[in-house]
Amino acid sequence: MTGARDGPYEDTAAPPAPRDGWTHGTAPPASASTRAATVRHWSIRAVLPLSLGLWLFSLRSVPLDRMRDLGLLQVLPALFWLAAALLTLGFCLALSDRRTHGAWLTGYVLGLIALLHATPTLLYPTLRYSWAWKHLAVVDAMLRHGGEVPNADKFAVYNDWPGFFQLNALFLRATGLDSAVGYAAWTPAFANALLLAPLLLLYRSVTRDRRLVWGGVWIFYSCSWVGQDYFAPQTFAFLLFMTVTALLFRQLPTSALPRPDPRRRDGWPPALLAGVVVLVAAIVVSHPLTPLMLISALVALSLPRRNRRVVLPVLAAAVVLTALWDATVARSYISVHIQNLVQSLVQPDENVASGLAATGNAAPGQILLSAVDRGLSAVVVVLAVAAFVVRRWTRRTGLPLLAVAPLPLLAVNAYGGEMLFRAYLFALPAAAFLVAALLLPPTTRHHPVRTLAVYPLFLALLGGLVFGYYGKEAVNRFTPGEVAAARYVTDHAPPGSRIVTLTSDVPGLDRYYEQHRRIQLAHQSPKDTERLVRHPLAGVSAFLYGSTEEQPSYIVLSRAQDMNGYLTGALPADTSRHLRSAMANAPGFTLVYADENATVYRYVTPRPVGGTP
Amino acid sequence: MTPHRTLPRLALAASGWVALLATTLPEAAPLRVAVVTPFLLVCPGLAAVLAMRAAAPAHGMPRYAVLEAALLSLMLGLALATLVAVGLFLGGAFTATRGLVVLAALTSVLALLPRRHRARERDGEVQPGGGGGGGRGGP
Numbered sequence: 001m002t003g004a005r006d007g008p009y010e011d012t013a014a015p016p017a018p019r020d021g022w023t024h025g026t027a028p029p030a031s032a033s034t035r036a037a038t039v040r041h042w043s044i045r046a047v048l049p050l051s052l053g054l055w056l057f058s059l060r061s062v063p064l065d066r067m068r069d070l071g072l073l074q075v076l077p078a079l080f081w082l083a084a085a086l087l088t089l090g091f092c093l094a095l096s097d098r099r100t101h102g103a104w105l106t107g108y109v110l111g112l113i114a115l116l117h118a119t120p121t122l123l124y125p126t127l128r129y130s131w132a133w134k135h136l137a138v139v140d141a142m143l144r145h146g147g148e149v150p151n152a153d154k155f156a157v158y159n160d161w162p163g164f165f166q167l168n169a170l171f172l173r174a175t176g177l178d179s180a181v182g183y184a185a186w187t188p189a190f191a192n193a194l195l196l197a198p199l200l201l202l203y204r205s206v207t208r209d210r211r212l213v214w215g216g217v218w219i220f221y222s223c224s225w226v227g228q229d230y231f232a233p234q235t236f237a238f239l240l241f242m243t244v245t246a247l248l249f250r251q252l253p254t255s256a257l258p259r260p261d262p263r264r265r266d267g268w269p270p271a272l273l274a275g276v277v278v279l280v281a282a283i284v285v286s287h288p289l290t291p292l293m294l295i296s297a298l299v300a301l302s303l304p305r306r307n308r309r310v311v312l313p314v315l316a317a318a319v320v321l322t323a324l325w326d327a328t329v330a331r332s333y334i335s336v337h338i339q340n341l342v343q344s345l346v347q348p349d350e351n352v353a354s355g356l357a358a359t360g361n362a363a364p365g366q367i368l369l370s371a372v373d374r375g376l377s378a379v380v381v382v383l384a385v386a387a388f389v390v391r392r393w394t395r396r397t398g399l400p401l402l403a404v405a406p407l408p409l410l411a412v413n414a415y416g417g418e419m420l421f422r423a424y425l426f427a428l429p430a431a432a433f434l435v436a437a438l439l440l441p442p443t444t445r446h447h448p449v450r451t452l453a454v455y456p457l458f459l460a461l462l463g464g465l466v467f468g469y470y471g472k473e474a475v476n477r478f479t480p481g482e483v484a485a486a487r488y489v490t491d492h493a494p495p496g497s498r499i500v501t502l503t504s505d506v507p508g509l510d511r512y513y514e515q516h517r518r519i520q521l522a523h524q525s526p527k528d529t530e531r532l533v534r535h536p537l538a539g540v541s542a543f544l545y546g547s548t549e550e551q552p553s554y555i556v557l558s559r560a561q562d563m564n565g566y567l568t569g570a571l572p573a574d575t576s577r578h579l580r581s582a583m584a585n586a587p588g589f590t591l592v593y594a595d596e597n598a599t600v601y602r603y604v605t606p607r608p609v610g611g612t613p
Numbered sequence: 614m615t616p617h618r619t620l621p622r623l624a625l626a627a628s629g630w631v632a633l634l635a636t637t638l639p640e641a642a643p644l645r646v647a648v649v650t651p652f653l654l655v656c657p658g659l660a661a662v663l664a665m666r667a668a669a670p671a672h673g674m675p676r677y678a679v680l681e682a683a684l685l686s687l688m689l690g691l692a693l694a695t696l697v698a699v700g701l702f703l704g705g706a707f708t709a710t711r712g713l714v715v716l717a718a719l720t721s722v723l724a725l726l727p728r729r730h731r732a733r734e735r736d737g738e739v740q741p742g743g744g745g746g747g748g749r750g751g752p
Contacts (some may be wrong), residue, residue: 102676147702167691167700167705173709174649176640197684204677236691243688250681257677271665275689278661282692285699317650424705 036572040097040448047090048107054090055083055115062123063476069365069567071473072120073466079118087111088458091218095211095440096451105214110193111220116469117188117229127185130505130560132231136180137510139168151514160330163286164233184231191229191239192221193547198242203433206397207442208256211451212433215440220432222461225373225468226425234422237290240283242429244294244314245402247276248301253309254396267309277317284321288330289321293426297405299599301398317579361569369471376464383552384431387438394437402432473561478507482558485598486511489554492592500543502571505560506598519543522570533572537582546606547588555583558598625663626724628656629717636709649713657716658690660723693719 037446045385056077066075091108096210120128127133136452138158147166148159148357158165168180201222203213228234250257251268284291298315302308326334362370388400406423486508489499495515503522510518521532521540532539540555547553557576565571583589593600626717638645664684673681697715701707 142702146707149656162702163695163699167695169693169702169707170698170709170712171650171653173689174636174653174713175646176636176638176642177646178641194687197680201681201684218636240688240692243684247681247685269665275661275665278696279688280690282695286695452689 037097039097040093044090044094044097044100044104047086047093048104048111051083051086051090052111052114054079054086055119059119059122063458064123065472067477068563069363069474070369070467070471071476072123072470074126074365076470084115084462085459087115088462089455089573090210092455092458095214095218098210098580102210105210106196109196109214109217109221113189113192113196114308116221116465117192118186120477121185121189124185124477125480126483126507127181127231127479128188128473128476129230129531130478130507132184132187133384133507134504134510135165135231135233136184137508137513139165139172139180140511141514142166143169143172149514153513153517155332155510155513157288158223158233160333161233161286161288163282164236167236172277180231187231187235188229192224192477194239195242198239198246202242202247202249202429205252205255205257206399206433207437209440209442211440212436214440216433216436216455218458219435219439219461221427222465223376223432223435224425224428225376225465227469228422228425231286232248234290237283237287238425240279240286241290241426242295244276244279244283245274245297245429247279248298248310248314249398252301252398253306253310254398268313273313276314277321278316280314281321284318284325285329288333291318291325292409292412293406293422294318295322296408297402297426300401300405303401304398305388307398330336335569344569356474363567363569365471367430369467372467376461376468379461379464380424380428380431380435383438384434387434391434391437391441394434399430399433403427405435415555472567474551475505475560475567477558478560479597481595481597482560483507485558485593485595485600488593489556489600490516493554494551498544498547498551498553500540500553500555502561502576503564505564506556506558509556520567528573532579533575536575536579537586540579540583544588544603545605546605553603554592555579555589555601555603556598557600622663622724625656625660626721628652630721632656633710633713633717634658636713652713652720653690653694653716655686655690657693657723658686659686659719660720661689662686662694664723664726666728689697 051375058077062072062077063075068074078562087108091105091112094104094108100552127136134155138155141155142150142162142165147162149155152159156377172178172180196217199217200213207213228238249255280294283294295315298311300319302311302315305381384403387394394400404427406426410419410423440451486506489509490511493499493512493516495512496517497515498517498519499509500519500521501509502520503518519542522529524532524543528539528542533540534608544553544555557580562573562576565575566573580599584591587606588603590602590604591599592602629652635645635648642734662682694712694716697712697719698707701711703713
């Protein structure tokens with residue numbers, strides 16, 4: 001700590017006067033000061049309900065069918081953006097007034113979470129994200145099989161880290177609910193709201209300056225564009241990770257919170273440590289990457305000698321539990337991927353590049369979106385580094401170590417090309433606080449104008465977030481017709497059938513995934529993709545050989561797949577249309593489902609002309 | 614122990630068995646969902662959090678201590694439910710009834726664990742302007 005001006009333990013309960021940032025000797029007349037304070041006081045109370053009202057009103061008629069390159073960005077009305085700007089302004093006002101009750105700050109942050117994360121749920125008639133649908137299918141399959149799902153193929157990874165799915169299975173069986181689809185739709189809003197608690201505890205462990213705590217929280221939500229908050233194991237594991245991290249920071253010798261037990265000088269109360277080990281165990285059984293992120297964070301935090309009595313017991317538990325799980329239940333996945341792990345170690349640069357969207361053939365809007373994503377992430381990194389340099393007290397907090405902890409994982413595993421995004425997500429809680437420390441320096445006196453000066457930057461961060469978070473909604477949103485088409489296929493396809501699609505963006509098509517073989521034409525070899533583009537019928541027929549009445553093939557074409565092809569450039573935009581017209585009159589193909597947004601063909605290999613009946 | 618402290622503990626200890634009873638209601642019946650959901654989300658974790666503390670939550674607990682206890686209750690509850698479900702699935706013995714029995718028993722044991730009384734932590738530990746983390750710790 002470098003003194004009261006630049007220290008983490010800034011006391012916000014300093015003597016109340018003067019309140020409004022006027023310097024001694026230049027104080028305005030008391031009446032003007034009081035009037036300004038009263039205006040601000042009532043503005044804070046008026047802006048929150050007003051902005052939330054405007055937000056809800058703005059959602060009454062959004063032309064979702066017009067979403068293309070920029071997703072929700074291009075269809076949300078001006079009123080929505082006005083509501084977001086007002087909400088941000090209200091938050092800055094609340095932040096600038098030390099008398100604002102914590103409930104208003106909480107209200108503003110929950111308002112932001114609702115605006116960002118409940119908007120798609122309120123607008124869309126069906127569950128968002130194809131991956132969320134996939135996870136519903138996994139829960140369903142585990143319930144049908146009483147645990148491990150046989151013939152899971154690419155879904156085998158879920159057998160090895162089943163915690164999240166089996167928690168949902170227990171909930172569904174205990175309540176008698178048929179499916180998790182109802183509450184899965186609200187997962188992004190609730191998961192982000194829940195995350196507020198560990199974030200507050202983490203930041204409160206670092207400083208007593210309320211502006212820094214709430215500013216860090218706002219920056220976190222304004223920069224969390226990665227979208228790992230849906231109905232998924234990583235969402236659950238990240239919440240557990242943040243809980244462990246918050247509890248751990250509370251115990252560190254540098255914590256700004258009082259010791260929970262004044263007689264215990266350092267280390268954990270044994271019962272609480274047992275609780276933390278239970279949380280770690282739940283992480284280990286739920287997700288492959290999060291335990292590694294946790295271990296990496298704990299190793300980083302154990303570097304300063306003073307932290308070790310707190311960190312090492314948790315680190316030991318995390319290492320032992322992860323090793324045990326990986327050597328037993330998850331052994332099949334680990335043994336198959338160990339070679340990739342080593343290969344990735346040799347070529348670390350490829351890992352870093354793999355997270356950057358390949359935008360060569362992508363739609364123009366997506367190229368812009370990718371640039372904004374990168375820009376926002378870069379801004380966060382640069383500001384966090386600047387905070388580390390300029391705000392020297394932050395170096396004592398452990399947050400810089402937490403921010404860099406995910407980086408070694410970048411070198412180890414490409415994780416399906418998403419490692420960079422995941423690393424950003426795990427670094428963001430610490431980085432967001434560092435950014436807040438840079439933008440909202442603690443002062444012995446209060447400067448509302450200085451606090452309000454961050455408003456444009458907060459707006460810019462939010463503006464960057466919506467590109468990444470809303471920009472691909474043309475693919476993430478599904479119509480009831482697409483859901484019905486998938487339901488038709490899974491209801492009618494006999495075991496052993498093949499289900500052929502262009503991409504994975506069909507909601508619910510993974511139901512009974514252990515009984516069907518899935519083929520995604522966009523993800524085949526370049527030779528196969530080229531054939532599909534040049535000769536659509538030959539391109540698809542190559543994957544249908546041997547289809548019989550008992551085990552036919554189903555070809556599913558739909559709006560979201562077309563949009564994926566268009567946005568990513570994986571396939572030409574007209575592939576679906578050419579394929580449809582080619583199959584319409586081809587022998588063996590029967591149109592079995594047709595909707596404005598989805599078409600299903602059934603295929604059985606025709607018997608040779610003149611052959612034995 | 615005073616009745617105002619005993620009754621909530623007894624209610625917590627009984628919550629899992631009430632949830633188990635609720636599973637005899639028709640599938641997805643609103644009352645069944647309304648009883649089972651709070652139990653699974655909160656009760657095992659709350660019982661564990663209370664078992665970590667020497668006494669029931671005291672009035673005037675600092676806000677951050679309340680937040681920490683609430684977060685821990687929820688996440689520990691979810692973690693315990695996850696581990697019980699995974700254990701039963703791995704053992705090929707999963708049924709909702711078994712899962713609820715294990716969690717109900719765990720909740721009862723944790724809620725009824727004898728606790729030594731101790732004086733409430735002094736607010737003097739709480740530094741000015743901060744919430745503070747009083748209320749947890751060994752006896």
